[in-house]
Amino acid sequence: MKFINYLESITGVGIYPLISLMIFFLFFIGVTWFVIKGKKEYFDSIANLTVNDKD
Amino acid sequence: MQLEKFNYDNKIVKWFAYATMLWGIVGMLAGLVAALQLFIPAFNFNLPYTTFGRVRPVHTNAIIFAFVGNGIFMGVYYSLQRLLKTRMFSDLLSKIHFWGWQLIIVLAAITLVLGKTTGKEYAELEWPIDILITLIWVVFGWNMFGTILRRRERHLYVAIWFYIGTFVTVALLHIVNSIEIPVSFWKSYSWYAGVQDALVQWWYGHNAVAFFLTTPYLGLMYYFLPKAANRPVYSYRLSIIHFWALIFIYIWAGPHHLLYTSTPDWAQSLGVVFSIMLIAPSWGGMINGLLTLRGAWDRVREDVVLKFLVVAITAYGMATFEGPMLSLKNVNAISHFTDWTIAHVHVGALGWNGFLTFGILYWLIPRMFRTELYSKKLANMHFWIGTLGIVLYAVPMYWSGIMQSLMWKEFTPEGQLKWQFMDTVNKMIPFYAARAVGGTLFLIGAIMMVYNLIKTIKVGNFLENEEAQAPALAKDYETHHSEHWHRWIERKPIQLMIVSLVVVAIGGIVEFVPTFLVKSNIPTIASVKPYTPLELHGRDIYIREGCYTCHSQMVRPFRSEVVRYAPNEGDGGYSKAGEFVYDHPFQWGSKRTGPDLARQGGKYPDSWHLFHMYEPTQTSDNSIMPRYPWLFDDQIDVSSTVAKIKAMKRLGVPYPAGYENQAAKDMEKQANEITQNLMSDEKVKQFVEAEEIEKLNDREIIALIAYLQRLGKDIKVEMKTKQPVASNQ
Numbered sequence: 001m002k003f004i005n006y007l008e009s010i011t012g013v014g015i016y017p018l019i020s021l022m023i024f025f026l027f028f029i030g031v032t033w034f035v036i037k038g039k040k041e042y043f044d045s046i047a048n049l050t051v052n053d054k055d
Numbered sequence: 056m057q058l059e060k061f062n063y064d065n066k067i068v069k070w071f072a073y074a075t076m077l078w079g080i081v082g083m084l085a086g087l088v089a090a091l092q093l094f095i096p097a098f099n100f101n102l103p104y105t106t107f108g109r110v111r112p113v114h115t116n117a118i119i120f121a122f123v124g125n126g127i128f129m130g131v132y133y134s135l136q137r138l139l140k141t142r143m144f145s146d147l148l149s150k151i152h153f154w155g156w157q158l159i160i161v162l163a164a165i166t167l168v169l170g171k172t173t174g175k176e177y178a179e180l181e182w183p184i185d186i187l188i189t190l191i192w193v194v195f196g197w198n199m200f201g202t203i204l205r206r207r208e209r210h211l212y213v214a215i216w217f218y219i220g221t222f223v224t225v226a227l228l229h230i231v232n233s234i235e236i237p238v239s240f241w242k243s244y245s246w247y248a249g250v251q252d253a254l255v256q257w258w259y260g261h262n263a264v265a266f267f268l269t270t271p272y273l274g275l276m277y278y279f280l281p282k283a284a285n286r287p288v289y290s291y292r293l294s295i296i297h298f299w300a301l302i303f304i305y306i307w308a309g310p311h312h313l314l315y316t317s318t319p320d321w322a323q324s325l326g327v328v329f330s331i332m333l334i335a336p337s338w339g340g341m342i343n344g345l346l347t348l349r350g351a352w353d354r355v356r357e358d359v360v361l362k363f364l365v366v367a368i369t370a371y372g373m374a375t376f377e378g379p380m381l382s383l384k385n386v387n388a389i390s391h392f393t394d395w396t397i398a399h400v401h402v403g404a405l406g407w408n409g410f411l412t413f414g415i416l417y418w419l420i421p422r423m424f425r426t427e428l429y430s431k432k433l434a435n436m437h438f439w440i441g442t443l444g445i446v447l448y449a450v451p452m453y454w455s456g457i458m459q460s461l462m463w464k465e466f467t468p469e470g471q472l473k474w475q476f477m478d479t480v481n482k483m484i485p486f487y488a489a490r491a492v493g494g495t496l497f498l499i500g501a502i503m504m505v506y507n508l509i510k511t512i513k514v515g516n517f518l519e520n521e522e523a524q525a526p527a528l529a530k531d532y533e534t535h536h537s538e539h540w541h542r543w544i545e546r547k548p549i550q551l552m553i554v555s556l557v558v559v560a561i562g563g564i565v566e567f568v569p570t571f572l573v574k575s576n577i578p579t580i581a582s583v584k585p586y587t588p589l590e591l592h593g594r595d596i597y598i599r600e601g602c603y604t605c606h607s608q609m610v611r612p613f614r615s616e617v618v619r620y621a622p623n624e625g626d627g628g629y630s631k632a633g634e635f636v637y638d639h640p641f642q643w644g645s646k647r648t649g650p651d652l653a654r655q656g657g658k659y660p661d662s663w664h665l666f667h668m669y670e671p672t673q674t675s676d677n678s679i680m681p682r683y684p685w686l687f688d689d690q691i692d693v694s695s696t697v698a699k700i701k702a703m704k705r706l707g708v709p710y711p712a713g714y715e716n717q718a719a720k721d722m723e724k725q726a727n728e729i730t731q732n733l734m735s736d737e738k739v740k741q742f743v744e745a746e747e748i749e750k751l752n753d754r755e756i757i758a759l760i761a762y763l764q765r766l767g768k769d770i771k772v773e774m775k776t777k778q779p780v781a782s783n784q
Contacts, residue, residue, distance in 0.1 A: 020561050024303065027558070031299050034541040035292040047287035049138055049212045050278055 059207065059527050062520035063136045065423045067149040069517065071129035072419060074157060075122055075412060076505050081164075082117030083498045089114050090494050092681070093648065094487040099681035104168045106681040108601025112179045113167045118404060119177060121160045123268055126412040128156070128195070130275040131218055133419060135202055138212045138278065140525035144201025148194050155191035159184060171241040174598035174640050175256050177263050178232050182243045185233040192229070196222045203548040207525040211548060213294040217274030219548065220302045220555045224266040227559065232259035238702045239695060242595070246706065249635025250318055253643055258309035258566060265305040268403065269371075272411055273301075276344050276368065279415050283360045289346035293339055295541075300336035302555060304329050306562035311382035314391065315611040316643060317632040322566060323384075329562075330382030337375035344368040359434040363414030366442060370406020374399060389464075392607055392647040394486070395456030398449045405445045405497055413437070413504055420508045424515025433507045441500035447493030455486035464615040472618055476650040481677050580633035583769040585708045586762070588718040589725045591699055592691050593762025596755050597642070600683065607644035608653040608766065621654045627770035634770055637708050649680060656768035661729055662736040664760045686756040691726075693719060693753075726757045 092098040092107045099106045136143055143149050162184050166172070172179040180188070199222060203215070211219075232255055235243035247255050281288050288294060310318060310326030345368055348355065355361045377399050381390050390396060421428045428434060462482065465473040544550050586594060597603075610620045612629040621627050630653050635641055663674055668686055671678035700715040730752045733739050739748060751757055 016565060020565055023557075023561060027303075028299070031296060031541060035295050038292070043291040044287070046210050046212060047281075047291040049208065049210070050214075050281040051285060051287055 056526040058524040060522065060524045061140075061142055062522055064132070064143050064146060064149065064519075065517070065521055066519050067143065067146070067153060068129055068133045068419070069423060070153050071125045071132060072416060074153070075125035075129055076416070076508065078117055078121030078125060078160060079409075079412070079501055080498070080505065082114060082122045083494070083501060085110055085114035085117055087491065087494050087498055090487065090491040093679060094484045094491070096679050096681060101682050101684055103170060103600075103683075103685050106600065106683075108604050108681070109168055109170060111604045112172060112176075112601060113164060115177060116163050116167060116179065117160070118408075119263065119267060120163070123272075123404075123408050123412070124156065124160075126408070126415070127221075127267075127271040127275070128152070129419070130279065130415055131199070131271065134214055134275070134278040135199065135218065137523075138208065138215060139202060139206035140208045140523065141202060141205050144198050144205060148198035148201070152191060152194045152198060155187070155194060159187055159191060162187070166241065170599035170601075172598060172601065173235065173243060173245065174601075174603060174642060175232070175245065175252075175259075176603075176645060177260055178229075178256070181241050182233070182235055182237050183240065185229070185235075188229060189226075192222075192226055196226070200548060200552075207528050209528060209546055211546070211551065212277070213288075213291065213298060214274040214277040215548075216298050216551060216555075217270045217277065219552050220298065220559070221266050221271040221274070223552055223556045224262065224270075224302065224306070224559045227556070227563070228259045228262050228266065231563070232256060236702045236705055238698045242695070244699075244702050244706060245640035247639070247641075248706070249638045249641050250632045252638065252641040253313055253316065253635075254310065254318055254322060254566065256641070257312040258306075258563065261309040261312060262306060264400075264403070265308075266302075268408055269305075270302065272408060273297075273340055275411060275415060276340075276364070279411075279418060280344055280347055280364050280368075283358070283364060283414070283418050284348055284351050284354070286347065286351060289343050289349065293343045297336050297340045297343060299558065301333075301340065303558045303562070304332050304336060306559045307566065308333060308382070310566070311387070312645065313643075314382070314384050314387040315613070316609050317630050317635065319632075325566065327382050327384060330379045334376060334379045337378075338372060341368055341372035341375065344371075359428075359431060359438055360414050360418045362435075362438050363410045363417065366438075367407050367410035367414060370402050370410065370445070374403040374407060377402070388611075388613065389460045390456060391611075392645070393456035393460045394452040394483070395460070396646065398452035398456060401448050401452070402445065405441075405448060409497070409501075410441065413441070413501070416504065416508060420511055421515070424512055424517050426511060426515035429507050429510035429514065433503055437500040437503045437507070440496050440503070444493050444495075444497030444500060447496060448490055449493070451486040451489035451493070455483050459483060463619070464613070466615070472615065476619070477675055477677060480648070480679060484679075579636070580631065580770065582772045583634055583636060585637045585703070585710055586765065587725055588696050588700060588722040589691075589758050589761040590765045591703070591762075592696070592722070592755075593758035593760070593765075594642075595699070596686070596759045597762055598640075602652075603642045603644045605644075605646060605648035605680075607647050607651045609643040610651055610653050616651070620651050621767075625771060627654055627767050631770065634767075637703075639703065639706055639708075652763070652766055654767035654771075656764045656766040657771065660736060661732050661760050661764065662739045664763055665733060665739065665756065668756055668759065683756075686759060687751060687754055689755045690753050691722075691755055691758050693722070696722065725761055726752050729757050729760055 088098060088105075089107055089110045092110065103109070132143060132149065159180075163180050166181060166184065167179060171181050173181060199218065203211070234246040236246060237243045245252050245256075277288055277294060307329035308326055310322045311330045312326075314323050314327070316323075345365070348361070348365065351361075355365055380386055381396070381399060390399075417428060417434055459479045459482065462474045462479040463476075467473050544554055608630075610616050610627075610629045617629055621629070634653075659674075667674040667680075668683045670682055671680040696718050697715045700710055700718050704710050704715070730748060733751070734745055734748050
């Protein structure tokens with residue numbers, strides 16, 4: 001039994017993988033963009049949260 | 056800016072630390088007993104409570120939920136307060152969380168030993184405990200989000216994202232996989248059956264590894280490694296990508312546990328593709344961890360905490376490279392059902408979870424008790440003995456796994472299978488012994504740690520409330536016009552949770568929407584009928600005794616398996632999806648310490664099973680299977696028959712209307728047939744008095760024989776009547 005046999009009974013099933021792929025794609029483009037464009041000082045300040053609190 | 060004074064709650068951290076030490080030792084001891092049982096069956100003690108099938112779930116549950124679980128909470132409660140510059144939201148919730156979780160662990164240990172199990176790996180706990188887990192998990196989440204909302208630090212450090220991701224995903228996994236119909240207070244049937252149950256279970260099972268053993272520990276790594284090394288994480292940018300990519304991809308990978316089974320091909324392929332993709336974020340995380348130590352490697356030589364953390368992260372890297380490799384169908388064809396999988400998970404459990412926990416404990420306890428570690432030398436010895444233990448555990452298991460698999464597949468030039476199953480089991484014995492040595496070393500190391508820490512605690516002075524100060528969080532946060540949407544998510548814990556949930560839900564939905572429709576699409580096999588009441592009782596005994604921990608019920612479509620398990624025409628061939636439609640829960644298993652049982656029905660006479668269950672070596676020389684003498688004494692619990700049939704009917708199993716009232720009669724009839732059959736068996740006559748056999752009529756052994764003789768029977772009927780058999784391939 002192939003993939004298509006299970007799926008063809010769902011009306012408009014093609015939209016699910018398409019939406020998933022779009023969410024995945026756009027989200028990761030967004031995250032990557034943020035990570036590349038973000039300011040170094042900002043990332044450094046958060047990264048330093050661990051070492052700056054004294055205990 | 057005015058500084059506010061407050062206290063960090065160290066007491067709750069201390070409690071969870073003690074709990075992780077205690078349950079760690081208990082869980083490892085259970086593992087050692089299970090390891091010994093595999094080459095010295097006498098360690099099963101001929102008691103129901105101590106057989107491998109019950110000890111193994113005790114071991115896995117104790118390690119995952121008790122040792123690692125308490126380890127997670129220890130680390131989360133310590134780091135969350137400090138990263139957010141606030142005390143935990145509620146001391147009462149912390150207390151309820153702690154004692155509730157310990158209650159779950161104790162209940163789990165008792166019920167598993169008593170054989171109260173759902174028969175789904177790592178989700179064995181019965182429905183009342185499932186509900187308790189849900190409630191306590193909500194308490195944990197409530198306390199965590201309460202703390203986050205009361206924070207004095209605007210931005211949520213990446214460790215907290217991992218905690219939030221863990222919280223939502225574990226909740227989702229636990230609830231979806233635990234949907235079951237109660238039959239009695241300690242018995243339920245999975246709502247799903249066969250193929251669907253398998254897909255849901257391994258979606259859960261894989262993600263229990265992902266979101267209980269991995270993501271929370273990555274959060275701990277991102278906090279405690281920079282702490283111990285006293286330098287910030289190598290790349291905060293990489294950690295952001297690591298988080299999102301990991302949680303998104305992990306959730307899809309479950310079906311790689313079901314390669315070559317009767318699950319749909321597309322789901323298997325999806326599992327493989329996402330498993331391969333997982334290398335990227337996993338190694339991104341590992342590299343981020345190791346590079347945090349750049350320029351500080353000289354300290355690793357001196358600092359025992361760093362030693363443990365470095366080996367933990369390296370083990371994480373090895374396990375997450377191996378995992379995707381094991382997901383390749385051609386590799387999985389060899390590795391699946393063998394000790395290779397056991398080696399793989401123990402590199403993760405002993406190396407990653409074990410060593411990270413140990414490293415954190417060695418760092419945390421002296422700090423909270425304001426003293427130095429009692430003995431650095433002892434801690435160093437622990438490190439080396441533990442490392443040696445991991446190697447001695449893993450290497451024999453890789454060796455035996457690959458060797459046994461190749462033996463299963465080996466043919467003579469004449470085209471016969473070269474090895475009987477028992478031959479391959481015999482070859483495993485030295486490796487099982489070596490593994491037990493490795494495990495013992497690891498356990499000795501852990502005991503040394505506990506001793507070392509108790510000594511530290513004795514001389515220390517515990518700081519219950521640690522004073523701290525920080526400015527209050529400004530109420531009005533001025534957003535920059537150009538603020539990136541991701542920064543907005545980072546500042547808002549609820550949004551972060553929702554986005555995480557959406558991200559993990561996508562994988563689940565795409566895999567499940569078609570899966571839930573399988574029932575209507577599945578190639579039904581006309582001759583596959585519901586179990587008779589006696590067989591159903593037998594099946595429940597099979598589940599209770601944990602037979603699935605050693606026996607699979609899944610003949611994969613390989614020549615070597617079909618020849619071994621269904622050699623003749625009319626034996627049913629490899630397993631088909633349609634055979635399992637009434638299996639609540641499925642019992643495909645994940646390890647073949649013993650042979651597959653999917654085609655067991657009719658293979659041997661009833662008397663064979665009678666002797667075999669009483670004393671396995673009577674029928675199979677050198678068998679390492681435990682004895683089950685109590686099945687010959689204990690009566691079948693007929694009082695539950697009606698409830699069982701009713702529950703099955705509610706799940707859609709097509710018993711005729713009102714069948715529950717007729718079930719007892721049918722059961723007696725079938726039991727009589729089996730007893731008569733046994734009484735007329737020459738071999739039985741030779742050894743056992745007729746009256747003794749007659750007495751067995753209402754005993755559990757008869758139900759178990761009925762079930763074992765049913766396995767694969769329906770498909771054999773189908774083959775004999777020469778109707779075309781539907782295939783899912």
